[in-house]
Amino acid sequence: GNSVTQMEGPVTLSEEAFLTINCTYTATGYPSLFWYVQYPGEGLQLLLKATKADDKGSNKGFEATYRKETTSFHLEKGSVQVSDSAVYFCALSRISSGSARQLTFGSGTQLTVLP
């Protein structure tokens, strides 16, 4: 079946440090890949996405490249800010039986950025 494996947290960085959160996936076919972010007490917000191999998703300084050969979608940011502190989820999208579009999530990575 489909699955997503994320780098385990928590991750603690100083402001302006470089961030990488690893994500690998197992899926049949060609899923779309996403990064979602969850701030305390809130739901999930889409951070970026990529729908085919070699696509690069980017938003708010975050980037991730869809690597089919390594089945990976690692999240990177060159210089993190305190406001980036949140839980980050990698996810893949597939069409389930009955034509529903279903997201499969990783377990999340807690990021804390210290001033």
Next chain:
Amino acid sequence: ETGVTQSPTHLIKTRGQQVTLRCSSQSGHNTVSWYQQALGQGPQFIFQYYREEENGRGNFPPRFSGLQFPNYSSELNVNALELDDSALYLCASTPAGGNSPLHFGNGTRLTVT
């Protein structure tokens, strides 16, 4: 535009009871999905509704059921609550078809005692 709204925000129930959670989808979105997020875990797909019918279901027992109304709002019902049902329940909406991203509400925190 109005985003996805869920009610209530918090709820405490006793084992064996039944609960109904509500969701209003984002304007223009006719597809609604529900997810269960246990503490410290990623969300898990419960089911999806399109045109008032369930068109996909995850690995959840039949005591998890839902409805979608003509205005695309939705309910999640859980019967015979168990302690393990304690979680954040997230509703997400999207336009039908294509690869549009899901828009999530802030969730309902259910505690079963």
